[in-house]
Amino acid sequence: MLGEEGAAMAVRPVETAESRYDFAEIERKWQAAWAAADLYRTPAAEQRPKYYMLTMYPYPSGDFHVGHWYAMTPPDVYARYMRMRGHDVLFPIGFDAFGLPAENAAIKRGIHPRTWTMDNIARMRAQLRTMGTMFDWEREVVTCDPEYYRWNQWFFLRFLEKGLAYKKHAPVDWCPSCQTTLAREQVVGEERRCERCDTPVIRKDLDQWFFRITAYADELLSFHGLDWPERVKAMQTNWIGRSEGTAFAFEVGQERFEVFTTRIDTLYGCSFAVLAPEHPLVERITTPEQRDAVAAYIGQASRESDTERLSTARQRTGVFTGAHAKHPLTGQPIPVWIADYVLMSYGTGAIMAVPGHDERDFDFATRYGLPIPRVIEGGDLPHTGAGTLVNSGPYDGMTSADAWNAIADALEKGGIGRRTVQYRLRDWLISRQRYWGTPIPVVYCDACGIVPVPDSDLPVVLPPDAEFRPTGESPLLHDPSFLNTTCPKCGGPARRETDTMDTFVDSSWYMYRYLSPHDGAAPFDPAAAARWLPVDTYTGGIEHAILHLMYMRFFTKAMRDLGLVAFGEPALRLRNQGIILGENSEKMSKSRGNVVNPDDLVARYGADVVRLYLMFIGPWDQGGPWNSRGIEGIVRFQQRLWRTCLDAAATGGGRDHPGDPSLRRALHQAIARVTADLDRFAFNTAISAMMTLLNEVGAYREAGGGNGDLLREVMRAFTRLIAPLAPHQAEEMWQRLGGAGSVHVQAWPEADAALLRQERVTIVVQVNGKVRDRLEVDADAPEDEVRAAALASAKVQAAIGGRAVAKLVAVPNRLVNLVLG
RNA sequence: GCCGGGGUGGCGAAACGGCAGACGCGGGGGACUUAAAAUCCCAGGCCGGCAACGGCGUGCGGGUUCGAAUCCCGCCCCCGGCACCA
Secondary structure (H helix, E strand, O other): OOOOOOOOOOOOOOOOOOOOOOHHHHHHHHHHHHHHHOOOOOOOOOOOOEEEEEEOOOOOOOOOOHHHHHHHHHHHHHHHHHHHOOOEEEOOOEEOOOOHHHHHHHHHHOOOHHHHHHHHHHHHHHHHHHOOOOOOHHHOEEOOOHHHHHHHHHHHHHHHHHOOEEEEEEEEEEEOOOOEEEOHHHEEOOOOEEOOOOOEOEEEEEEEEEEOHHHHHHHHOOOOOOEOOHHHHHHHHHHHOOEEEEEEEEEEOOEEEEEEEOOHHHHHHOOEEEEOOOOOOHHHHOOHHHHHHHHHHHHHHHHOOHHHHHHOOOOOOEEEEEEEEEOOOOOOEEEEEEEOOOOOOOOOOEEEEOOOOOHHHHHHHHHHOOOOOOOEOOOOOOOOOOOEEOOOHHHOOOEHHHHHHHHHHHHHHOOOEEEEEEOOOOOEEOEEOOOOOOEOOEEEEOOOEEEEOOHHHOOOOOOOOOOOOOOOOOHHHHOHHHHEEEOOOOOOEEEEOOOEEOHHHHOOOHHHHOOOOOOOOOOOOHHHHHHHOOEEEEEEEHHHOOHHHHHHHHHHHHHHHOOOOOOOOOEEEEEEEOOEEOOOOOEOOOOOOOOOOHHHHHHHHOHHHHHHHHHHOOOHHHOEEOOOOHHHHHHHHHHHHHHHHHHHHHOOOEOOOOOHHHHHHHHHHHHHHHHHHHHOOOHHHHHHHHHHHHHHHHHHHHOOOOEHHHHHHHHHHHHHHHOOOOHHHHHHHHHHOOOOOOHHHOOOOOOOHHHHOOOEEEEEEEEOOEEEEEEEEEOOOOHHHHHHHHHHOHHHHHHHOOOOEEEEEEEOOOEEEEEEO
């Protein structure tokens, strides 16, 4: 071509071998450059507003799968974005390094858990680097390091002092496969299976350590000031299970037992009472004639597993104790039964039965021929709703709501009962009968009993030369050097606690440890905490909705009450990722053969494309199936963006073109959209806005636009917009476009409202709400002008068909609706 | 049963109460090429029609409104959580 191109000739970038974007080379280059320049070090001095971006630290299982990439990309994007928006960003990473898989590897293959764990961590660190993440590795936390877990022990001791940690003999859940007890939260589903390994748990009576999370039950119900998904809040609320009711006692001769009810308004309908088979009073009140039947029933109930008890749920069974209790208001004797539909673990383990107005009591009464009185009018029995009271002495004629209060008042006045609140939430069982966890820092002394290990003796370190037995028993039980110690109080011989802590203890406060990961004097540096906490945005999987996220909230509240921090919530905003499914829309698994390996993807497409594609699939909290065709669309986008960038760099001078203003407007529209979309974690629409902008640049070139200055202006801004999502390519583009320094420390572009304004706008003309024509008019044209133009339209006139226009609705710059009479 | 979230083209999905289907995938047509790949362009909800155009369309039935995917009421279905919780 000679000199300047023919004026109207389309100028568009051409694909050549040289213009192909070489992701492998470029990604390697910039990852090395960033590391050498320490680009992602958290700023030490306070200069700009802080932003603490946190993602749930991974378990070092050995390899990241594509789900980890899906989980890790948005926090990285957001951290980069907030940095460009002018914040000092803290974006740390670490490893949740204690846990059973490491111990299983030790038992099976003779590798020490520490070796297994640290090897995995090394491999996963490298993978996280190939993703192009901006984690600050200087702050890495590895929870199996004594330097970390000593502070678990320190917190345990503080909790012990505060009465927030205690030991109790209690019926607990035991996983026979993991060979340890579990917290109630770790037993899932109707079949009561171990959350980790899916084995049905069994009940055991053991001495175990608990954290008193129930002390914060009410406070945990308040999510005030938290921007968390409804789903998570609902799950926690449901788990805590608060219910308001009335507690009162029944007298049985000299004995008495308390019951809890939420339906005190139905008290006059109580025709019998039921105790849980395990209730301590059963033995004392059972009459001699009933003794054999009761003993047989209790024996049968205790032999049955929970699963069996549940499978016969519809067939309610029970046995009469022979005893009678006195109705607190009528004084009538009512029979006392035992039945396994009453649980010892909830409320008081005893109930007042109101068969007329409760399904379960109705079934039971029907089966055993007990009376079913009606105390609320209307409908067939059982009638469980509210209504007007009958057969209720002085309360007849009252509504349920009024009677509820009146009867509660009467019981309180008579000293018989009181209003009270019950929770389903139980205290957090933290004892684990495993080796690979934090030793619980107490010793047992024959003279002094349970003695806490003094702070100065921390950490209590796991013995490194443990012997892992094929039986799966904790090596700590058989390690004399660990087991035998002296009592810190009396100096006599003592024995160490061999239980270790639930690994959820580790994860309950790791966001604090990132502030000063090597601090030898305190769990975290208070000055750093004041600067950075609480976490501004926290991301992770929905599977932790109850477990980790509730424990973490509890820890922060306990730390606040210990005077360690000034706030009560650790994370202000929470966002959950969805799950990436296999190409066949099923869960990815080796057995299904639909696993997508991220290392293969990175080798084939590069990290930027994988990041972009994962974010483009759809709303992040929704997840979705992998699509190997879909990622090719992102490859095309990447290549087209690259060619457009080279083209912009090579195009000369400021040759004006009539398309210039609309291209510049397209840029500012894209800036506005991408900014708003990233703010709301809508990565898919942010990317589509960038694709639209790229299409606009293509159309501009297609139409002969050749203003090189404008093209570079657009592409420099574009480069900054895409920098959080495709950090490597953006860095390379930034350099090619003549930008100084790293693109990742540039200021985020700002949309100019004046440039967003259009000179001409398209107005939709509706007749009776149906679109009949479109008009192009000047922006902000006066209404009567628009109205005249609308009425002048032949299409509109045809639709009106000579009828009268009764009403005209005009929305400026948008539409006119003609309503016919 | 209770709680939470959904239901929009062939597919993934967009849409402050104001042009439904942006953006992308797939399929279709075309340009370039000896050919293919790559790239670029065009069309693209469904039905009728060569077309202009018309009708119908956001799970179903009502309602509010000049105007509803969006708000309200009543259902249906799907996903997730909890579930003998007194």
